[in-house]
Every structure is written in structure tokens, then in C-alpha cells.
Amino acid sequence: MDESELPRVLQQMWGIEGRSRPGPKPAFHISDIGRAAIKLADAGGLAAVSMSKVAAELGFTTMSLYRYVDAKDDLYVVMLEHVFSEPPELDPKKPWRDRITTWAEAFHQGLRQHPWILQIPIAEPPLSPNQLTWMESGLQAFAGTPLTPQDRLSAMLLVNIYVRGTAQLTATMATDPDAVAETDRLYTQRLTMLATPDRFPGIAATLEQPPDEGYAGDFDSTEFAFGLGTVLDGIQSLINRRS
Amino acid sequence: MDESELPRVLQQMWGIEGRSRPGPKPAFHISDIGRAAIKLADAGGLAAVSMSKVAAELGFTTMSLYRYVDAKDDLYVVMLEHVFSEPPELDPKKPWRDRITTWAEAFHQGLRQHPWILQIPIAEPPLSPNQLTWMESGLQAFAGTPLTPQDRLSAMLLVNIYVRGTAQLTATMATDPDAVAETDRLYTQRLTMLATPDRFPGIAATLEQPPDEGYAGDFDSTEFAFGLGTVLDGIQSLINRRS
């Protein structure tokens, strides 16, 4: 129960002020570190985020960061905390399906704007304020349904996993749409060459009948909604069972 | 169409022998690299896999690996190719639900045995033999259903994503079950402290009514099957729509 058990990073993110202490005042706040790191990651991917680069961005020395952050992993936690803005407002009057869809799309958009999020090795479950706010928002999407709290957690995690997963598939970590298209073309070509119909009939079948239209830009809208619909259908059947 | 366009690693994994060439014969095969790297990763996590460690494991110098592998990322590709054995046999007489469940459980088991798989940054879609075999096996699970090839791909990916996602959630990358339980206890305690009912009523609700029984070991069996069932219900409704 003692707050001091919290890691330093979490204490600072929750604004838990220790008693007024001797020594010089800190020159900046941990959120400054987060902002600087996010700026670097947006520009050059997660690989562009190093302690020295972040420190240089702030105008301080590398080692100064360790007064705020215990290790590099903590830096990732801070980045995840600050990269998402507030979750969307969910209209309580709308049906749960609309609400969780809004939530999922907002999450998805965040991941597309900051693809490096998917590269962060997740070592610990979320405990930072903004992350919990998103969790709470996702759970609220199921308000009014007959789902138990555990059901809601499972359902929210299911949608969360789906969004992360699809984003992972599409995000070739490329910012340039041309590069994405080229990568995709090359992949299809190689797959056609390697997945011969005799040994891989199922894969070959998907290749023979290519998707409806232009491919690159369509996934994010059509395919995403299609797969999400399937997931939500599963949740719907759970709701039916609970009624 | 030219096979030489394939990256060297893929050529070696598909056993595409270039014409007999001058120079000394290679001292080992790329699969040896894969085995050595997997051994290191199983023992000490993905962080224990470095070019020099792998080379030392094989009894060669660091730089010798670069005769087989263009970069560290290729090493990951080789590891992913060799870490999974053959996909399970899927009985064509059983219903699709049983088949894809078998497939999902086999995949899940592989991820639990080698948690470091989830840490590998996936830069490219799968093209190696064993990965395609698993893909094909997953697609075959939907044989006999009215799903189109694209539907089957989407459904297979959905299950794939689900398994990866749940494995990600449970795998605190811990091998020691006591450590898992302790981590979970600590997390629940901190969450209880931070997620106050006034600001986070949904989260607090899930905490008030803890899951049925012992928690740690149960997820992998019960909770996994529960979530998978929800996903499959969604696919079932897609099948119904296609009929």
C-alpha cells in the first residue's frame, strides 16, 4: 500500500510529489523526456531513440536522464504514456458496437501515426494514467450490456489485440506509400514463385483471386472494418449467451 | 521471376543451390546458425542472441556469420523458420472449428515454449518454408466451408493475431511460475491503488470481483479457450453469412 513502492517513473507520471526535498530543483519534467523521445521516434523510428539523442534533444547530457528514468525500458513506458492523447468520447446513448468501433478506430489511428509503438517490447502491463484512461474508456463501451466485468475486460482486450495485430500486419514500418506498394508487389511476386499450388494449394488460391480493387490504401478502411466486424460478431454472440 | 532476386537467406532456406562454385566449401549450413541462436534464446532470452555469441556457440568467429546472413534481422528470420516444427495434422473429417482450434493450440504452445519469438521485431511478411507450411495448414482448416480464399486468409490471420496477442499478454517473459504469480500480485495491488473507483469505475469493477479461482495457471487453458471461442463465433457468423 505504500506509495513509495511505485517505481520512480510511475510516481512522476502520476504526479505524486515526494515531500519537499533538499538539493537543486530538477531542470525539467519527465514528460519533457517523453515528448523529446516521441519526436525522435516519429522522425526516425524507434531505432533513432537513444539516451544520448533524447538528452541532446533536451539540451542536457546523456547521464542526466538517469535522474528521471531508471533504465531504457522506463523511457519506453514514458513514451507510451504520452504518445496517446485522450481516448474518444463515447456516446452512452449509442449501442455498444458503435462505441467500441469508435474506440478501436481511434486506437488504430494512433498506431498508424506512430508505427514505432508496435516495436516497443512490452515488458509490463499498463499502469500509467493515460493508459488506464484508455482501458477505462474501452470498458465503458460495454456499459449497458449484460457482460460481467471480466467479460468486458476480455472483450476489450480482444479488440485491443485485434487492432494491434492488424496494425502490425500493415505497418511495414514504412512512411512512404510508394514503398509500401512496392514492398507488397515484391512480396506477392515472391510468394507466387515459392507457394506452388501442389504444395501450398490454399495460399495459391488466395493469390489467384486477388482482392477486389486497388490494394494498398484500402486495407486500412475496408479490411480493418471487416475483420473488426468479425470480432464484434463474436462478442455479440457472447452477449446473447449472457442475456 | 529470377530466383537470384531472392535474398541469400531465403535461397539457402529453400535449398536453392547455386551452381557449383569455386572457393572453399562452407563449413556449416544456415540451419546450424538457426539452431545455435534458438538455443541461446531459449536459455537467456532474445537479448542473449548476438552475432558473437551465436558464432562462439558454433565455434567460429563473429564475422563468419555474415557469409550466410546479411544482417542481424536475417538471423531473426532464420530463427523463426527453425523454431517451429511441422504444423499439426488436421483431420479433414472433423469440423473446421476443431481443426482451427488444434492449429491455434499448437501455435500457442510454440509461443509459450519460446517466448522470445514475441520479442522479434517483425519487419517482413513470412516467406520461409516452414512459415508457409503453417500458413497453409491454417488455411486448410477452413476447407469445406463456404468461405472464399480471401475470407480464409482473413480468418486465419484473425486466429493468428489472437494467439499472438494473448501470448503477449501472459508472457511476462518469465520462465519461473513463482515470478509470474508474484508479478501478477504486485500488478493487482498497484492497480487497486491507482485505479480508484471514482475515476476508473470500469477497471475497479473488474478488480472487485476477481476471477473464479487460482489465477496464474488457469489462463493458459480456460481463458485462452474462452477468448478463442469468441473469435471463432465471429468467424462462424461470417460462415453463416456466406452460406
Added chain:
DNA sequence: GCACACTGTGTGCGCCATACACAGACCATA
């Protein structure tokens, strides 16, 4: 038998995370 492509090796570079010792800044207490 010879040319040359290919092999594994050794050295070295730049970057990384981070341990540690230090000089100065500031607050609680006297």
C-alpha cells in the same frame, strides 16, 4: 595448372546503455 571467386579470420570503428565519482545547488534544521 592456373585464374579467380569464395571462404573464414583479424582488426577496427562508431554507437550504445550505464556504472561511478564529483562539484555545485538547495532545503530542513539548528
Added chain:
DNA sequence: TATGGTCTGTGTATGGCGCACACAGTGTGC
């Protein structure tokens, strides 16, 4: 108001990493 102790940011140093490059030896096709 003085001062002790603690916290601040800094400089230096270490061990590890991925990988570029030059090299000497090997074996195949001509």
C-alpha cells in the same frame, strides 16, 4: 542566519554491440 546532508547535472570510463574492410588460404571451372 548558518550549515549539513541530499539531490542535481556533468565527465569519464567500460564492456558490449553490429558491422565494414582488408587479408590469406581454398578449391572449382577453364
